[in-house]
Amino acid sequence: xxxxxxxxxxxxxxxxxxxxxxxxxxxxxxxxxxxxxxxxxxxxxxxxxxxxxxxxxxxxxxxxxxxxxxxxxxxxxxxxxxxxxxxxxxxxxxxxxxxxxxxxxxxxxxxxxxxxxxxxxxxxxxxxxxxxxxxxxxxxxxxxxxxxxxxxxxxxxxxxxxxxxxxxxxxxxxxxxxxxxxxxxxxxxxxxxxxxxxxxxxxxxxxxxxxxxxxxxxxxxxxxxxxxxxxxxxxxxxxxxxxxxxxxxxxxxxxxxxxxxxxxxxxxxxxxxxxxxxxxxxxxxxxxxxxxxxxxxxxxx
Amino acid sequence: xxxxxxxxxxxxxxxxxxxxxxxxxxxxxxxxxxxxxxxxxxxxxxxxxxxxxxxxxxxxxxxxxxxxxxxxxxxxxxxxxxxxxxxxxxxxxxxxxxxxxxxxxxxxxxxxxxxxxxxxxxxxxxxxxxxxxxxxxxxxxxxxxxxxxxxxxxxxxxxxxxxxxxxxxxxxxxxxxxxxxxxxxxxxxxxxxxxxxxxxxxxxxxxxxxxxxxxxxxxxxxxxxxxxxxxxxxxxxxxxxxxxxxxxxxxxxxxxxxxxxxxxxxxxxxxxxxxxxxxxxxxxxxxxxx
Numbered sequence: 153x154x155x156x157x158x159x160x161x162x163x164x165x166x167x168x169x170x171x172x173x174x175x176x177x178x179x180x181x182x183x184x185x186x187x188x189x190x191x192x193x194x195x196x197x198x199x200x201x202x203x204x205x206x207x208x209x210x211x212x213x214x215x216x217x218x219x220x221x222x223x224x225x226x227x228x229x230x231x232x233x234x235x236x237x238x239x240x241x242x243x244x245x246x247x248x249x250x251x252x253x254x255x256x257x258x259x260x261x262x263x264x265x266x267x268x269x270x271x272x273x274x275x276x277x278x279x280x281x282x283x284x285x286x287x288x289x290x291x292x293x294x295x296x297x298x299x300x301x302x303x304x305x306x307x308x309x310x311x312x313x314x315x316x317x318x319x320x321x322x323x324x325x326x327x328x329x330x331x332x333x334x335x336x337x338x339x340x341x342x343x344x345x346x347x348x349x350x351x352x353x354x355x356x357x358x359x360x361x362x363x364x365x366x367x368x369x370x371x372x373x374x375x376x377x378x379x380x381x382x383x384x385x386x387x388x389x390x391x392x393x394x395x396x397x398x399x400x401x402x403x404x405x406x407x408x409x410x411x412x413x414x415x416x417x418x419x420x421x422x423x424x425x426x427x428x429x430x431x432x433x434x435x436x437x438x439x440x441x442x443x444x445x446x447x448x449x450x451x452x453x
Numbered sequence: 454x455x456x457x458x459x460x461x462x463x464x465x466x467x468x469x470x471x472x473x474x475x476x477x478x479x480x481x482x483x484x485x486x487x488x489x490x491x492x493x494x495x496x497x498x499x500x501x502x503x504x505x506x507x508x509x510x511x512x513x514x515x516x517x518x519x520x521x522x523x524x525x526x527x528x529x530x531x532x533x534x535x536x537x538x539x540x541x542x543x544x545x546x547x548x549x550x551x552x553x554x555x556x557x558x559x560x561x562x563x564x565x566x567x568x569x570x571x572x573x574x575x576x577x578x579x580x581x582x583x584x585x586x587x588x589x590x591x592x593x594x595x596x597x598x599x600x601x602x603x604x605x606x607x608x609x610x611x612x613x614x615x616x617x618x619x620x621x622x623x624x625x626x627x628x629x630x631x632x633x634x635x636x637x638x639x640x641x642x643x644x645x646x647x648x649x650x651x652x653x654x655x656x657x658x659x660x661x662x663x664x665x666x667x668x669x670x671x672x673x674x675x676x677x678x679x680x681x682x683x684x685x686x687x688x689x690x691x692x693x694x695x696x697x698x699x700x701x702x703x704x705x706x707x708x709x710x711x712x713x714x715x716x717x718x719x720x721x722x723x724x725x726x727x728x729x730x731x732x733x734x735x736x737x738x739x740x741x742x743x
Binding site (some may be wrong): 351357360362367369376 | 516518535536537538540541542544546548550551552559562565566593594595609610613708
């Protein structure tokens with residue numbers, strides 16, 4: 153290094169680099185002798201808020217179950233009628249029965265498969281379309297009016313049309329799920345593209361980036377947070393659409409299971425179906441959130 | 454170490470008969486008119502002027518982001534047609550890629566040039582080492598202070614070995630102490646690299662402290678009002694800012710800028726006018742007094 157004339161040390165440099173290292177070192181945490189006790193105390197101090205929140209969360213869930221239990225036990229009728237509502241214990245009993253029942257598991261698996269197909273297709277189409285629309289004016293001008301006209305139509309309103317369009321029932325349900333998640337993903341991706349900081353694009357240009365590189369290195373990662381917002385919202389709407397479609401035209405699936413339970417007067421199964429839907433929705437949104445955290449390690453420390 | 458070797462006689466910026474205007478509904482509005490500037494190879498030149506005078510516009514034209522309405526912008530005789538890695542740029546808004554680590558940010562230009570991963574990693578590490586940032590190579594920009602971000606920004610712009618470095622108020626968002634340190638780091642790097650620098654600022658002290666020459670621009674539409682050589686010896690030290698020579702230069706530039714700033718604000722405020730602003734109401738309503 154020292155052989156290069158460009159790197160010849162300058163008299164004032166020592167002073168400057170001293171300043172630089174000084175300003176750098178202040179960022180590192182101060183080290184003190186660490187024992188397990190100190191560590192535990194520190195951990196407790198740092199996570200106190202989170203533990204408090206978790207504790208209160210558990211308590212309120214328990215309170216919810218108790219209220220539910222009391223309302224059904226005394227068959228309260230006060231505007232709403234709890235006469236036929238199953239108690240938590242009855243629901244638990246039907247849950248223990250259902251997890252050994254292959255038919256119930258099949259309902260769940262079929263619903264999951266429909267979600268996976270519909271949602272993945274929507275992601276594969278909407279994300280690239282949104283990116284391209286955000287980048288190329290002509291495509292935006294062509295696609296946007298059509299999407300704005302179709303967007304306000306709820307996916308459920310597509311059910312009759314879907315049955316006409318697709319040869320099998322299964323395909324039409326996947327199509328409904330696709331439609332439900334498609335627009336939230338498209339709109340959010342597009343929004344992310346609009347918000348890309350133009351200074352970053354200029355910086356990339358100055359560093360010799362060409363159009364395709366700018367797309368890959370700047371526009372796409374800059375839009376990712378919004379894309380993931382779209383995916384989270386899209387997943388929610390996908391479940392809503394799926395359950396509705398299954399209740400209307402399905403023969404299988406957790407939505408069909410819930411509706412069938414009502415027709416067959418198996419009231420505990422209604423609540424079981426609802427809870428299953430809730431758990432599935434929660435799990436899928438958690439999955440997306442952790443995928444987002446993996447894809448965007450820069451977002452949080 | 455070919456990356457940061459001295460570019461002996463390269464980086465001659467020449468802006469001739471330059472004018473730039475925007476089209477609006479009311480017709481075209483001139484941002485910059487009839488401007489000539491030049492930067493000799495290895496020279497440090499600043500442009501100062503009142504806000505809105507078009508100094509950033511001029512810099513953006515040299516970078517290749519804006520096309521002149523009239524005149525030419527050339528670097529080493531070649532006309533500037535668009536942005537390129539030959540003209541490194543540092544922006545006031547730090548403009549680091551938030552999704553890239555410090556090292557990946559510095560590597561970016563080399564990656565665009567198609568350099569293989571191991572080589573560009575090594576190059577980026579060396580550069581970060583020079584800037585005292587090697588401990589932060591794996592950090593994301595969000596975790597850095599403003600001064601560190603801008604240091605990374607400068608290192609990133611220099612990584613591709615540009616002929617000229619363009620800086621658009623790079624320290625404008627920093628606090629006074631960090632600013633002074635950053636000025637020293639910049640002069641330090643510039644002296645080692647012998648690169649031509651065009652520096653836009655509204656801070657007169659900064660311009661004098663850093664530059665070989667300072668261009669002072671007029672209010673909008675901007676043009677060059679004066680060209681002031683800075684004969685202060687190098688290396689520059691903080692203590693020079695108290696010297697009579699420095700203060701003399703400062704006073705001269707101040708009055709030039711003041712004139713233009715007043716013009717930009719819509720005319721001279723006379724002493725009488727200033728007195729008029731000091732209205733004594735004495736219990737009367739404002740309308741009565743006026």
